[in-house]
Amino acid sequence: MILTVTLNTALDITYRVPSLRPHVSHRVTEVTERPGGKGVNVARVLAALGHPVTVTGFAGGTTGREVHERLAATPGVVDALVPVSGATRRTVAVVDERTGDTTQLNEPGPVITPAEWSAFQDVYEDLLGSVSAVALCGSLPPGLPVGAYAGLVRTARAANVPVLLDTSGEALRRGVAARPDIIKPNADELAELTGAHEPLRATQDARRRGARTVVASLGVDGLLAHTAEGLWRAVPPARVHGNPTGAGDSAVAGLLSGLVEHLPWPDRLARAVALSTATVLSPTAGEFDRTAYAELLERVAVTGEASAA
């Protein structure tokens, strides 16, 4: 069992409109909804890969009820979200059918009280007793201390559960200092953390700050992994066009599944890049195209070498 943590879960709503024009009234032609937040997206991909997964974090209000109902209908995903008095946030993605572009509106999320945060930490510690890896994903909702992830990283390490941290800004900076096993920043997040814009130098710096492994996601340039066992690059076979929403979450699912299957790093990275690219190619945001995934898995180029022992 893998555990994913999403402290700021969401009800993700997608609207299709013929053409989005500011200051005008639009009839929405199609509405789709699904539970969201990075950790929930990672869980959905893990479940699709055949890995049983538990999701935790917070859910509240009628939007939270909707998230619970939809998770219950997702095979392979166990719902361990902790109730809160505030309402789970919505995100609204408005897809312009003319251009294909998306305009995103993200609610801030409910304020979490100290009692709710404390209840969550108890649930989290209990869940760690029965999982083989944990991913801590996404932004912090209002009310939580900025060191929230650092605390969760330390609890995972104390429980001997490998922990991946995927967040940004000050929450990432504090979290890295608590020595997570893996971080997966994108180029901007990595530059903000380290001050370095050259990926090789930046990943090195992030490891010095405490991360055991740094897997930088560099968009069309694929992944750069700086690990204790060696340094690798994994690059998709061709530049693809599509919707990048959720590509990073698919990469996290690839890394986690490879970790619990004890795959060598080059295989984990190939899987992460293939999943991430197959997500960009899928017409539905955040889902991956299975046929494309199988084809890509054989064609991702992984270069690099293991460190001297």
Place this chain on the structure above:
Amino acid sequence: MILTVTLNTALDITYRVPSLRPHVSHRVTEVTERPGGKGVNVARVLAALGHPVTVTGFAGGTTGREVHERLAATPGVVDALVPVSGATRRTVAVVDERTGDTTQLNEPGPVITPAEWSAFQDVYEDLLGSVSAVALCGSLPPGLPVGAYAGLVRTARAANVPVLLDTSGEALRRGVAARPDIIKPNADELAELTGAHEPLRATQDARRRGARTVVASLGVDGLLAHTAEGLWRAVPPARVHGNPTGAGDSAVAGLLSGLVEHLPWPDRLARAVALSTATVLSPTAGEFDRTAYAELLERVAVTGEASAA
């Protein structure tokens, strides 16, 4: 007791963003929610004027639950919404804090089944037994026959309950033929109904088509009322700037409250224009500024004359 019917109720959500730009991701700085749909808005204004009011129509899904919960917290409003299996639609108004302009996204609404429509008609007929007036407001949700309002107008007339119809397009055309007591089209709706763009000619034509009274809302030019008792114009004292959302619903509330209080037409029209103008002046969309309302009520100019007996 006044009855308002909203067949396509909504959960109205308002987002404030610093500046709305297509194809960009936005953090929403403020989220507000309230039950909506034209008849619900009319009911809220009637209740604020001290008139007890019952709302009916449809509600379903978690959004419908939210509408029920918020109506329960609205003093003076009785909730008689009929349950449906589909989910009540959302409307999202995105307010650009830089320009003050609003971009509107309206979901289509749930498909109403024939059994649900039939259940509604029974509830409606029962409610008509204990009300002094009824307003039929807004668009039809998917699944309802285009003659839905015509049927509801006939039922009200058979029950001797004065009926006001505020809708548009083919639903208005069919509804007018069923001889409602009052219709309140805006200039565009009136032109679409009659083919005439000159308000005086158009209101005359709309009466010939079946409406006993036509109150045309002409924006900054106020109201033009063509009734069996005479012809009047009511004009606000000055051009005002603000948010016109809900101004038409406030005018309907003014007309209905004046009707059940048996006010003469000039007083009904003055009230409708004052309420509508005070709604434009309110910082919160769809609510009216009470102080402005009291002041405006004395300053609305009503001109015209009663017909020869």
